[in-house]
Amino acid sequence: MKDAEILDLYWGREEQAIYETQKTYGNYCYSIAWNILYSKEDSDECVNDTWLRAWNAIPPRRPGRLALFLGTITRNLSLDRWKERHAMKRGKGEMEIALDELAECVPAAHDTQAEVEAAELERLVNDFLRGLPERECNIFLRRYWYVEEYSDIARRYDMKLNTVKTSLFRTRAKLRDYLEKEGVLI
Template sequence: MEDHAIIDLYWSRNPEAIQRTGEKYGAYCRAIARNILPDRRDAEECVNDTWLGAWNAMPENRPGLLAPFLGKITRNLAFTRWRAGHTEKRGRGELPLVLDELADCASAEDTLQTLEAAELEEAVNRFLRTLPERECSVFLRRYWFTEPMTDIARRYGMREATVRTSLFRSREKLRRHLEKEGLL
């Protein structure tokens, strides 16, 4: 079923929307949740909460693209659940590493207190559009999907050291981009 048809089901408050969403985007949302929450039950609850979140959000918001809309809901719910558990073992230990890696680019304490989150998000999106496709994909796999570097290396046929170097260089580019835009 096409995304616009699924969105129409949500807007008409048809419960079939949830079934169709699960069929089309269940694996996608589970992958996002599992990268942050390795406990299958927690990840599955997070995905179920995503469908409810989409159901509740749709009357006010009509997403242009359904996959990123659902992915963002899943990711936010997973981070919230992770914070509630607040243990290093969650997310296969990747979440603390990912947040630590990005700390040099944008300190959550300093940057988010002085900026609107939307302004920072737009700046990061502008930065991502400047990256070559593969570099952007590696960056997003690590910092959006919180994938382990070993998985990214395997996915793109790279050595883990190459992934690490690519991510380091991308973070440096992001830091310079944010400084140039006056956000750091």
């Protein structure tokens, strides 16, 4: 079923929307949750919570890209769950490693002013990503959006592990330089 048809089901408040969303985007959302949580139960719960959030958000909101809308909800729910779980114990560790890598080039929000500036930072990062070659952008997103392991990225793009690590290192350096040039204090 096409996105427009699924959105029409949501708009009409038809429960079939949830079934069609699960059928079309279930694996996609599950993979996002899994790459963050590495727990079947937590991933399943985040995906189910995604459907509930989508149901509550549509209407009044009609997303332009349903996959991106659902993926963002799943990612945010998974990150929240990871933070809760991480406070109790360390998971597989990929999330912490990925966040540490990004900390080198993206400033942390420690106060209210930084939270207000987060929207501007988001815009700058999106502009930076749009300026990257497609493959470089995809590798960066696979690591820092989908939280995929280096080895999975290497297999996906038929690259050597060290090539992936080097590519990410260079992209982070470019991002740091770009943000500093735009006046963001790192």
